[in-house]
Amino acid sequence: xxxxxxxxxxxxxxxxxxxxxxxxxxxxxxxxxxxxxxxxxxxxxxxxxxxxxxxxxxxxxxxxxxxxxxxxxxxxxxxxxxxxxxxxxxxxxxxxxxxxxxxxxxxxxxxxxxxxxxxxxxxxxxxxxxxxxxxxxxxxxxxxxxxxxxxxxxxxxxxxxxxxxxxxxxxxxxxxxxxxxxxxxxxxxxxxxxxxxxxxxxxxxxxxxxxxxxxxxxxxxxxxxxxxxxxxxxxxxxxxxxxxxxxxxxxxxxxxxxxxxxxxxxxxxxxxxxxxxxxxxxxxxxxxxxxxxxxxxxxxxxxxxxxxxxxxxxxxxxxxxxxxxxxx
Numbered sequence: 001x002x003x004x005x006x007x008x009x010x011x012x013x014x015x016x017x018x019x020x021x022x023x024x025x026x027x028x029x030x031x032x033x034x035x036x037x038x039x040x041x042x043x044x045x046x047x048x049x050x051x052x053x054x055x056x057x058x059x060x061x062x063x064x065x066x067x068x069x070x071x072x073x074x075x076x077x078x079x080x081x082x083x084x085x086x087x088x089x090x091x092x093x094x095x096x097x098x099x100x101x102x103x104x105x106x107x108x109x110x111x112x113x114x115x116x117x118x119x120x121x122x123x124x125x126x127x128x129x130x131x132x133x134x135x136x137x138x139x140x141x142x143x144x145x146x147x148x149x150x151x152x153x154x155x156x157x158x159x160x161x162x163x164x165x166x167x168x169x170x171x172x173x174x175x176x177x178x179x180x181x182x183x184x185x186x187x188x189x190x191x192x193x194x195x196x197x198x199x200x201x202x203x204x205x206x207x208x209x210x211x212x213x214x215x216x217x218x219x220x221x222x223x224x225x226x227x228x229x230x231x232x233x234x235x236x237x238x239x240x241x242x243x244x245x246x247x248x249x250x251x252x253x254x255x256x257x258x259x260x261x262x263x264x265x266x267x268x269x270x271x272x273x274x275x276x277x278x279x280x281x282x283x284x285x286x287x288x289x290x291x292x293x294x295x296x297x298x299x300x301x302x303x304x305x306x307x308x309x310x311x312x313x314x315x316x317x318x319x320x321x322x323x324x325x326x327x328x
Contacts, residue, residue: 011056013040013042018075020116022074023075023077023119024078029071029073030049031071033049033074050072053074083119086111086119098193100140102138108124140210142216143159144186144193154223155218156181157197158216159213159214159215159216162212163266164266165258165261166282181199183196184196184198185234198223205228212266249287249289251285252288252290252309253307253309254284254305256282257280257303258281263301264286268288272284
């Protein structure tokens with residue numbers, strides 16, 4: 001019985017062998033296919049292999065058959081995705097800040113199965129820099145799925161939200177209470193996902209970092225805030241709330257009030273080093289693109305002082321003087 005069952009799987013095993021062991025540059029012989037089948041307890045004759053390969057060709061697989069000195073060679077010539085396309089996927093996953101390092105590795109392993117073993121080895125790529133901030137929220141992709149489902153079903157969602165304190169510890173926001181929000185849009189900015197939704201409690205539109213949302217759940221209640229969302233200019237909203245910086249990259253030293261820890265670690269990640277200065281302050285250094293936008297961001301958030309390098313401090317003083325002169 002077991003042997004007959006294995007025989008029924010033969011053509012599927014041959015398909016698997018061709019997918020895993022061959023590509024446009026790597027071929028396999030009839031004899032090698034038979035040996036590979038034997039490892040799974042499947043006995044096959046040459047003629048049956050020829051017949052099964054022909055069936056797979058009729059099914060639509062792009063199999064190249066070549067004969068040399070009475071030996072037949074086979075290889076899968078093309079697939080749903082080209083190797084260059086798979087490399088792009090792997091690079092995007094590896095570089096995405098919102099995907100954790102663990103989930104990135106899992107996804108890349110799955111993508112490797114879409115090509116041969118030999119070409120799959122080329123997909124073990126580490127394209128993100130060592131200072132790339134990766135999310136530590138393992139549930140992120142499930143949160144995104146829940147939000148998209150709620151958007152389609154036009155229902156409310158509920159979730160918890162966290163911030164970082166000066167010790168890099170996650171602290172529940174909203175006094176630990178769950179938010180109830182009507183989702184209206186998802187925004188992708190600076191490699192982060194944001195939910196734009198209507199907070200009925202505060203009667204206004206808000207945005208939330210999806211990777212900082214915890215235990216996201218759909219509710220059966222229909223969403224609200226349609227008129228408020230229609231009144232939002234999404235381009236202006238994203239430009240205003242998610243402005244990007246640009247300039248020469250430098251290591252900038254900052255002195256921060258403890259209350260600004262969440263803002264600093266949120267933007268630059270918890271991997272940056274920090275040093276306690278006193279009971280109310282800490283210092284840190286961040287690699288940033290120094291621009292007037294960045295310095296303006298520092299001024300705007302308050303509680304953070306640029307202390308080095310000297311040329312950046314001078315630039316900050318000049319920017320402050322420039323704006324002070326405007327109001328004289």
